Amino acid sequence: MASSSTRRKSLFREHLDDECPISPVPVPPQTASAEGSRPAPSVRFPSLTELRVGERYHVISGPGLTSGDLSQPTTNDSPTFRTDPIHSPSPLPARHNSTMYRLGAAVAFLLAIVPLLQSTSFFGHATILQPVSGNAVPNTHADSSLSVQRRAESPTNVCFRWAQQSAIVNGTLYLYGGQAITEPGQTENAWNNNFLTLDLTRTWQIATPSLTGKSQPSGPPKVSLGTLWNSHESLYLYGGQFQWKPAESPTAFSLWEYSISNDQWVEHSNPETSEGVSAPSTGQPVQRAAEGAAANVPSLGRGFYFGGHLDGYTTEGWSQSIARVYLQSLLEYTFPGEPNTQVTSLSNKQNAGSDGVYRNITQGGLQAEAGFTQRADGLLIYVPGFGEQGILLALAGGTNETFTQMNNINVYDIAKSSWYTQTTSGPIPDYRVNPCAVIAAAPDGSSYNIYIFGGQNLIPAGNQTQKNDMWILTLPSFTWIEVDMSGQSVPYGRSGHTCNVWDGQMVMVGGYVGDQSLTCESPGIYVFDMSAAQWVNEFTAKSPGADSGSSSAGLKDGGSDSTGSNNPFNQQPNQKYSADNPGGLEGSYGYTVPQAVIDVVGGDKSGGATLTTPINTATAGPMATGKPITYTPPDGGSTTTTTSTSSSDSSRSGGSGVNVGAIVAGCVAGVLGVIMIYLLYCVFIYRKRIALYKRHVEMSRGEKVVPIPGLLTSSSNGGKDTPSEPSRGTGARWTTTTSDSGSGHSRGEGSSSTAYQGYNAVRRNSDVSVTEDLLAGQEPTFFGTLLHPRRSLRVVNRD
Numbered sequence: 001m002a003s004s005s006t007r008r009k010s011l012f013r014e015h016l017d018d019e020c021p022i023s024p025v026p027v028p029p030q031t032a033s034a035e036g037s038r039p040a041p042s043v044r045f046p047s048l049t050e051l052r053v054g055e056r057y058h059v060i061s062g063p064g065l066t067s068g069d070l071s072q073p074t075t076n077d078s079p080t081f082r083t084d085p086i087h088s089p090s091p092l093p094a095r096h097n098s099t100m101y102r103l104g105a106a107v108a109f110l111l112a113i114v115p116l117l118q119s120t121s122f123f124g125h126a127t128i129l130q131p132v133s134g135n136a137v138p139n140t141h142a143d144s145s146l147s148v149q150r151r152a153e154s155p156t157n158v159c160f161r162w163a164q165q166s167a168i169v170n171g172t173l174y175l176y177g178g179q180a181i182t183e184p185g186q187t188e189n190a191w192n193n194n195f196l197t198l199d200l201t202r203t204w205q206i207a208t209p210s211l212t213g214k215s216q217p218s219g220p221p222k223v224s225l226g227t228l229w230n231s232h233e234s235l236y237l238y239g240g241q242f243q244w245k246p247a248e249s250p251t252a253f254s255l256w257e258y259s260i261s262n263d264q265w266v267e268h269s270n271p272e273t274s275e276g277v278s279a280p281s282t283g284q285p286v287q288r289a290a291e292g293a294a295a296n297v298p299s300l301g302r303g304f305y306f307g308g309h310l311d312g313y314t315t316e317g318w319s320q321s322i323a324r325v326y327l328q329s330l331l332e333y334t335f336p337g338e339p340n341t342q343v344t345s346l347s348n349k350q351n352a353g354s355d356g357v358y359r360n361i362t363q364g365g366l367q368a369e370a371g372f373t374q375r376a377d378g379l380l381i382y383v384p385g386f387g388e389q390g391i392l393l394a395l396a397g398g399t400n401e402t403f404t405q406m407n408n409i410n411v412y413d414i415a416k417s418s419w420y421t422q423t424t425s426g427p428i429p430d431y432r433v434n435p436c437a438v439i440a441a442a443p444d445g446s447s448y449n450i451y452i453f454g455g456q457n458l459i460p461a462g463n464q465t466q467k468n469d470m471w472i473l474t475l476p477s478f479t480w481i482e483v484d485m486s487g488q489s490v491p492y493g494r495s496g497h498t499c500n501v502w503d504g505q506m507v508m509v510g511g512y513v514g515d516q517s518l519t520c521e522s523p524g525i526y527v528f529d530m531s532a533a534q535w536v537n538e539f540t541a542k543s544p545g546a547d548s549g550s551s552s553a554g555l556k557d558g559g560s561d562s563t564g565s566n567n568p569f570n571q572q573p574n575q576k577y578s579a580d581n582p583g584g585l586e587g588s589y590g591y592t593v594p595q596a597v598i599d600v601v602g603g604d605k606s607g608g609a610t611l612t613t614p615i616n617t618a619t620a621g622p623m624a625t626g627k628p629i630t631y632t633p634p635d636g637g638s639t640t641t642t643t644s645t646s647s648s649d650s651s652r653s654g655g656s657g658v659n660v661g662a663i664v665a666g667c668v669a670g671v672l673g674v675i676m677i678y679l680l681y682c683v684f685i686y687r688k689r690i691a692l693y694k695r696h697v698e699m700s701r702g703e704k705v706v707p708i709p710g711l712l713t714s715s716s717n718g719g720k721d722t723p724s725e726p727s728r729g730t731g732a733r734w735t736t737t738t739s740d741s742g743s744g745h746s747r748g749e750g751s752s753s754t755a756y757q758g759y760n761a762v763r764r765n766s767d768v769s770v771t772e773d774l775l776a777g778q779e780p781t782f783f784g785t786l787l788h789p790r791r792s793l794r795v796v797n798r799d
Helices: 048-056 067-071 094-118 595-601 660-703 758-765 767-775 782-787 789-798
Strands: 160-162 165-169 172-176 179-181 195-199 211-214 227-230 234-238 254-259 264-269 293-297 302-306 330-334 357-361 379-383 391-395 408-413 418-423 436-441 448-453 470-475 479-482 498-502 505-509 525-529 534-536
Touching: 165 234, 165 498, 172 227, 172 234, 172 498, 172 505, 227 293, 227 302, 234 302, 293 391, 302 379, 302 391, 379 436, 379 448, 391 448, 436 498, 448 505, 470 595, 479 595, 660 782
Parallel strands: 165 227, 293 379
Antiparallel strands: 160 179, 165 172, 172 195, 195 211, 227 234, 234 254, 254 264, 293 302, 302 330, 330 357, 379 391, 391 408, 408 418, 436 448, 448 470, 470 479, 498 505, 505 525, 525 534
C-alpha cells in the first residue's frame, strides 16, 4: 500500500475529525425473485450510526487510506457492484399492483394524520400527542466524538494561576488563558483558554472577589505569557507560547479580537508588517512572540510589544533542535480605524483598516547599536506628558544568562520612533525578570509614579527565588524608592503575575510562587492601596464605570467626576478625556501621592513636586528638552502650570497640552473682577443718590411753608425760604407791592399785594422739579441702583 503522511488536524474542528479509515459496506448483487410482488431495491439504507458517520466524513482520508484505495480493480472473489437498478418481472398485472399500493398508501396516511389532528382543535378539543416528562433526559449512549459539545464555562476556583493575559476596559478586568492547576500535585495540562472577568465597579473582599467565568472560546489558542491589548471597545490577543508539558505544536499566528459589545471573537489571519519610520521592512509575516513586555495606549489607538523570544512553542514549523531566539525589536500595532502618521501607508491622514496595521521597529536610535540588549520577561510602561505623544519605559527583564540594568532605563519617544537612555538615582532594586508594574498620575500631573512588585531571579540556574518587595520609580526625577511594608500582610513572592490599576488601586492576580509549601492559593487576588502604600483586604470601588451599551458611552459634561458617564476612563478629575485632549493616565481616579514619594520629590498629596527634571541630567530625548504637563488640582492648591509642547496626528484629537484648568480659572477671575468693579460703581452712585435725596427733601419742606406777608418784602433778603438762584428760564418769582419798575421783580403790574403763585408752580418749572420727578418721591435703594444705573447717573449729573 502506498504510504501517506498523517494529515494535521485543525485546532478548531471541535474534535470532529476521525482519522480512522472507513471501508465501504459491500452490497450483495441483486437477483430476480419470483416470490416478491415488488421490485427489489438496489440501494441499502444505512443504519442511524452509519448515517451520522457519512454526514461527518465528507472527505475520507487518513493514514493507510489513499486516493487509490477508493478505486481498486475487482477480482473474481469480490462481489460486483452495479449502479443501474435491477428490476425483475412481476407475475401480477401492473394495474392490480398499482391499485393495492395506492390503497395501502391511503390507509397509512389516515393512520398518521388522525392522531395528529387529535392534538389540535379540529375535533373540538386538543390532547397532548406525547406527554413531556419533567425528569432528566436519559442518556442514549450517543457517540460523543461525533457530536459538537457545548463550550465549558471557565472555572473561577483553581489552586494556582499564572502567566495569564489581562486588560481593563470600563471597570472590568479581563483575564484570558495562561496556566492554572486545579488540584495539588498537578504537573501537566496547565495551559488553558479560560476567559474570566473581575468587576471593579463594586466593592469586594479579596477572599470573595467579584470574579465571573465566561464560556471558553473555541477559536483563540491556549497560550500563556502573551498580551491583551485593548481599545475602549475591543480586546486584542497577541503572542504567547503553547503548552510544552505535554508538548503541543503551535499553529500559524492570527490576531484574535474580542468585541466587548458583541461578546464574540474575530480572527485576523495572515498579518504582515508595514513600512514606516525606523521600520524599513514591509510585507513580512508577523510572528507570534512570547514573554515580551507589552504596553497599551488606548488614547493613541495603539499597542506595543517589546522584546520576547521565538522558539518551537511560539512559531509554526520551528524545529525544537533550533535554539530559542531573543528579540530586541518593538512591534507596534495600530488598532482598526485609528491614525498613525509614523506608518507610510497611513501618513496621508488615513486610518488603519479592519485588520489594523503592524510596524516592526528595529532601527530606532540606540536600538540599532550594539549596546541595546535583547531581553524577555520585562516591563513596558506608558507615560504621557513628555514629548509630543508620550514615552515608553523599558524596565527589568533579561535572558537565560544576563539581566537588564535597573539603573539605566531605556526610554522610547513615541512621536520620534527613537530610543534613548536615562540614568536613575536612589537605591537600585535587584535584577529580576517577570515582575508586574502599574503607573498612576499625581492629581496635578507633576509626578508619575511606577509601582513594581515581585519578580524572579534566574541566576544561579536551578536556584530560582521569587521576590515580594515593592519599589516605586518616580518621574520626572527618575528616582527609585523602596516601599516600607513592615507590619503588613504581604503576599508571597511570585513571578508571572498580572497587575492592573483602577480607582488608584493595584489589583494583582495569580503568579508562580515556586516551592513555598503552599497547597493552594485560591482565589489568589490581592489589592494594594497605592495612595496609602499598603496592602489591604478590600477593593473599594470609587466609580461605577461607563453607561451600559458602550464602553465609552455617555461622554458628557456635568455630574460627578466619579460617575462612569462623565469619567469613563477613570482619569483624575482635572485630567479627563475631552474632544480636544485624550486626558491623563487611565485608572488614576482617586489616587494621591504617598508620603514616601513626597519625602523625596517634595509637594503634597495633590502633587506640587519640586523635582520636575531628572536628578541625573538627561542628555537627549524628551526628558532633556521637555517638561510634564501639569494641571490645577480640584482643591485649588497652588501648583505650577507649565505645559510641554504637545501635538498628535491631525486626524485624531488629543495631546495638545492645553492647560484647561488655568484657562477656566482665568475666565472666572476676569468675570469676578468685572462684577467687583460694577458693584463699586453702583455703591458710589447709590451714596450720591442718598445725599441728593436728603437735600431735596429739605428743600421741598421749605417750599411748602405758607409765606408770611412782610417777611419776603425786603428786596435785600436773600431769603432762606426762597431759591438761592433765580431760574435760568422764564418762570415764577416772588414779588412785592413795590412799583419800582426798575427792580426787575415785577410780575403783575399795579398789584398792591404780595404775589404768590404757589409750590406747584415752582415744582413744574424749576430744575429742582426735574430731579424730584426722577426720584419720584421715594427714598433710593441699592437694589434699584443695580438695576437702573443709567437713571441713577442722570439724577447725579443734573444735581
